[in-house]
Structures are given as C-alpha cells and as structure tokens.
Amino acid sequence: MVELKSQGEIERMRVAGRFVAEILAELRTLARVGVNLLELEERVRQRIRERGAVSCYWDYAPSFGRGPFRNTVCLSVNDAVLHGLPFDYALRDGDVLSMDLALGIDGWVADSATSMIVGAADAEDLRLIRATEDALAAAIAVALPGNRIGDISAAIAEVARANGYPVNTEFGGHGLGRTMHEDPHVPNAGRAGRGYPLRPGLTIAIEPWFARTTDRIYTDPDGWTIRSADGSRTAHSEHTVAITADGPQVLTAAA
Numbered sequence: 001m002v003e004l005k006s007q008g009e010i011e012r013m014r015v016a017g018r019f020v021a022e023i024l025a026e027l028r029t030l031a032r033v034g035v036n037l038l039e040l041e042e043r044v045r046q047r048i049r050e051r052g053a054v055s056c057y058w059d060y061a062p063s064f065g066r067g068p069f070r071n072t073v074c075l076s077v078n079d080a081v082l083h084g085l086p087f088d089y090a091l092r093d094g095d096v097l098s099m100d101l102a103l104g105i106d107g108w109v110a111d112s113a114t115s116m117i118v119g120a121a122d123a124e125d126l127r128l129i130r131a132t133e134d135a136l137a138a139a140i141a142v143a144l145p146g147n148r149i150g151d152i153s154a155a156i157a158e159v160a161r162a163n164g165y166p167v168n169t170e171f172g173g174h175g176l177g178r179t180m181h182e183d184p185h186v187p188n189a190g191r192a193g194r195g196y197p198l199r200p201g202l203t204i205a206i207e208p209w210f211a212r213t214t215d216r217i218y219t220d221p222d223g224w225t226i227r228s229a230d231g232s233r234t235a236h237s238e239h240t241v242a243i244t245a246d247g248p249q250v251l252t253a254a255a
Helices: 007-030 037-051 123-141 149-163
Strands: 074-077 080-082 096-105 108-117 173-175 182-186 203-206 209-211 217-219 226-228 234-236 239-242
Touching: 007 037, 007 096, 007 108, 007 239, 037 074, 037 096, 080 096, 080 209, 080 234, 096 123, 096 234, 108 123, 108 234, 123 149, 123 203, 123 209, 123 234, 123 239, 149 182, 149 203, 182 203
Parallel strands: none
Antiparallel strands: 074 080, 074 096, 080 226, 096 108, 108 239, 173 182, 173 203, 203 239, 209 234, 217 226
C-alpha cells in the first residue's frame, strides 16, 4: 500500500535526509588510500549514536540477503555495487567506492547513495559515476504530479543508453517514509506514461546504478554484496525525493 505524506511529514523526513547527506559528505572526505572500510563503518555508527538516530540496515533481513545485516552503511568497491557488506579491506588507489546510507530520526527515514574514486581517477570510472548522477538528475526532473513511475524509469534508462551502459531492473528505487522499503517499486528502466501515478505526498528513493559492460549480477559469498557478473566496475547514485505540487523536493540534499 502506498502512503502519501503530509507536508509536515515530508519535513520530518527532510531532517533525516539532511543527516544522511551530512554523513555521506563526511565519508567522502575520510575515504582515502589506506583507510579501512571498517573504519568508515565505525564512524557511521558513532555519528548515529551521537544523533540518537536509528540505522535502517542494522538487523535488516530481507529475502534477497543472508540476514540479519549487522552494519550501518553499505560500502561497495569496484565491481560491487549494492548492499556492500563492510569488511577488512584497505582502500587502494583508483578504487571506485559506492556508499549507501539509510537511517531514521523520530520515526521517519531517508536513503541516499553516492559513488567516488579513491585517489587517482580513471576517466572511464569518472564517466560511469557521472552517468549515474546524470540519470538521477533526469529522473528527478520528471518526478512531477501527473507523471508516472514509468517516466522516472524511462529517464534513467535513456541516460544509460546514451552512455552505452546496460540496465539491470532486478534492483531499483522504492517508496519509503516510516520504513526504508515501501511501495511503489521504481525500476531503472521502463515505459514512459506507465506505472503508478505520481501524486503530491509520494516519497520515493530514486537510485540509478550501472555497470560498465553488463546488466547481469551475482551475490557474493558473504550473502549480501551484489557484484557485476563480468567483474566490470560499477557506480550508484541515490536521493530521497518527495513529489509535491510545487515540483520534486530532494530530501537528502545537503543543507
């Protein structure tokens, strides 16, 4: 069931969203060559404790993972793109790091993801990251009352095609509000004009993610980390967005 939010509830989600943005911005400054993924995980735990927030990932046990997830941030490196389980790994020069964070404050949640290059940047990795960012911007631009989920999905797929990247539709965006995953599903490819109608009060996470040369994936032996099937590098961008009469509002934008 889709729950539409009041403007007051949207503002409460924005509080969580700004905190998510703040932590991700801090992680981008901390993620340097030689830094261990477990150090980043520990910093997120500390920030959540200090704020009195609640991790949406801790103890999460969906059907697609080997639950419960016992970390507070997803950290995915190179060919890993989603649900990256933090482990004892020191970041290396040129690594592509995707960071996905969802948390709740006072009963309302927000979810966002960003990708970056650690150290020296490869041009093709930069192009891949920018494509996910461009796809996210294109999707947000059409997140308007009267449009449909398919318009968002089509906008993402159009950017992917223009850049020569295949699109996987097994994992995509989703509704959220009181919990991290709610209806509706927001796939990263679809037909414009189709799907659930966008109405004021709808809050969704839009999250394009691409691999360079495949749309196929597999799950790591850790039971969580999703990787490109051919080992090609990946990137992921995500924002929590509210549909309003005045246009889309990005709730995970920096304050």
